[in-house]
Amino acid sequence: MEVDGACxxxxxxKVMCVDVDPAKIELLNSGGVPIYEPGLxxxxxxxxxxxxxxxxxxxxEGVNFGTIQFIAVGTPPDEDGSADLQYVLAVAESIxxxxxxxxxxxxxxxxxxxxxxxxxxxxxxTLAKRxxxxxxxxxSNPEFLKExxxxxxxxxxxxxVVGTENPRSIEVMRELYAPxxxxxxxxLFMDIRSAExxxxxxxxxxxxxxxFMNELSNLAEILGADIxxxxxxxxxDPRIGxxxxxxxxxxxxxxxxxxxxxxxxxxxxVGYSPQLLTAVEAVNNRxxxxxxxxxxxxxxxxxxxxxxxxxxxxxxxxxxxxxAASSRTLMEALWEAGAKVRxxxxxxxxxxxxxxxxxxxxxxxxxxxxxxxxxxxxxxVTEWIEFRSPDFADIRDKLKSPAIFDxxxxxxxxxxxxxxxxxxxxxxxxxQPN
Ligand SMILES: NC(=O)c1ccc[n+]([C@@H]2O[C@H](COP(=O)([O-])OP(=O)(O)OC[C@H]3O[C@@H](n4cnc5c(N)ncnc54)[C@H](O)[C@@H]3O)[C@@H](O)[C@H]2O)c1
Numbered sequence: 458m459e460v461d462g463a464c465x466x467x468x469x470x471k472v473m474c475v476d477v478d479p480a481k482i483e484l485l486n487s488g489g490v491p492i493y494e495p496g497l498x499x500x501x502x503x504x505x506x507x508x509x510x511x512x513x514x515x516x517x518e519g520v521n522f523g524t525i526q527f528i529a530v531g532t533p534p535d536e537d538g539s540a541d542l543q544y545v546l547a548v549a550e551s552i553x554x555x556x557x558x559x560x561x562x563x564x565x566x567x568x569x570x571x572x573x574x575x576x577x578x579x580x581x582x583t584l585a586k587r588x589x590x591x592x593x594x595x596x597s598n599p600e601f602l603k604e605x606x607x608x609x610x611x612x613x614x615x616x617x618v619v620g621t622e623n624p625r626s627i628e629v630m631r632e633l634y635a636p637x638x639x640x641x642x643x644x645l646f647m648d649i650r651s652a653e654x655x656x657x658x659x660x661x662x663x664x665x666x667x668x669f670m671n672e673l674s675n676l677a678e679i680l681g682a683d684i685x686x687x688x689x690x691x692x693x694d695p696r697i698g699x700x701x702x703x704x705x706x707x708x709x710x711x712x713x714x715x716x717x718x719x720x721x722x723x724x725x726x727v728g729y730s731p732q733l734l735t736a737v738e739a740v741n742n743r744x745x746x747x748x749x750x751x752x753x754x755x756x757x758x759x760x761x762x763x764x765x766x767x768x769x770x771x772x773x774x775x776x777x778x779x780x781a782a783s784s785r786t787l788m789e790a791l792w793e794a795g796a797k798v799r800x801x802x803x804x805x806x807x808x809x810x811x812x813x814x815x816x817x818x819x820x821x822x823x824x825x826x827x828x829x830x831x832x833x834x835x836x837x838v839t840e841w842i843e844f845r846s847p848d849f850a851d852i853r854d855k856l857k858s859p860a861i862f863d864x865x866x867x868x869x870x871x872x873x874x875x876x877x878x879x880x881x882x883x884x885x886x887x888x889q890p891n
């Protein structure tokens with residue numbers, strides 16, 4: 458919400474953001490921003506000071522503020538993995554309770570196909586209860602921004618998908634997005650169901666690429682091949698390309714895991730067995746365990762009493778988001794097996810503290826060096842830029858059992874070995890010091 462609101466205000470719109478969380482609104486109104494996103498704090502401040510960006514907990518005030526009502530609330534997985542629509546439908550209801558004239562209700566949350574109909578139905582029912590005869594249109598406008606690069610993605614989108622066949626809404630949406638559409642046509646109008654499915658299709662495709670490479674990397678290890686050479690070998694084919702084919706210790710975050718799962722549930726709900734999606738998720742869940750098994754094997758199957766230095770807690774660089782992060786799977790497996798963790802992340806340290814609180818087997822460190830103090834081995838889980846070129850000799854001197862578990866294939870195994878450290882990575886043979 459914060460990114461969309463700030464970017465729409467940045468081009469001159471007046472925007473009011475509504476949230477039910479009073480602490481979040483209070484923070485935003487006092488100049489803070491609840492998430493880490495490069496450039497966001499300054500953008501929010503600039504637009505707040507210009508009077509174009511307002512924050513409130515008052516739904517009525519928000520509904521009366523504008524013709525366009527974006528729904529951008531969470532759609533977390535419910536117990537069976539389907540997208541939980543309660544927050545989306547609660548907003549639809551608030552809009553219908555308070556509206557006094559025509560509204561375009563734009564769904565930006567990632568929602569299953571058919572949600573547009575459910576939102577329209579909830580608005581109709583609520584209006585009927587009020588005895589109010591008011592016009593509205595429901596539009597799907599899925600969000601494609603990437604955390605960590607969200608502002609750039611919003612300001613210069615690859616495409617803007619808008620699901621509506623209503624000529625009035627098409628005109629309003631075209632006008633709203635005109636400032637982001639100057640260089641070439643990026644607006645793609647389609648029917649609402651296709652727009653809803655486009656979002657899931659995009660995330661499922663990206664997740665599939667990652668799981669494909671992870672599957673191949675496990676196979677490469679068994680077959681004695683080097684996945685990094687295979688990656689370059691296939692990426693150079695323009696039909697495949699180099700993007701999103703990095704092997705690693707699994708994908709996480711607030712989108713891929715939940716969206717793949719939700720699409721799978723949508724398919725099952727209409728009697729279709731989505732075999733590929735099920736495999737993409739299963740491969741990823743297994744991949745998140747790979748670092749722990751490598752560490753455990755290194756110690757002959759017993760990590761009890763060991764201390765692991767862990768670099769990178771966020772699910773990817775440039776964010777503090779730890780939802781479904783691979784670091785969590787690793788830490789929790791280590792704790793379960795009786796090991797301790799000394800963790801460092803440039804941004805997500807507070808988030809880790811919030812999630813795990815104080816516990817004896819987790820020490821959150823102030824910098825990467827401190828995480829090495831007293832540790833047996835080092836695991837690198839997130840590819841933050843500051844982890845790319847460390848002083849390997851220094852790492853060797855600090856670790857009791859000098860070995861790096863490189864969950865993102867950041868390092869040249871030979872350079873690590875030359876410094877006197879063992880190197881374990883993804884899809885390659887482990888290599889030992891010369
Ligand atoms: N985070 C991303 O990078 C990203 C990218 C693309 C799409 N999306 C989609 O956007 C949606 C939002 O994601 P997020 O990460 O911002 O979620 P989030 O959980 O961080 O934030 C959701 C906010 O909605 C508020 N909320 C809940 N019910 C409300 C109500 N009735 N009225 C007003 N506010 C209410 C919550 O208090 C919370 O602050 C999801 O559907 C997600 O899949 C997110």
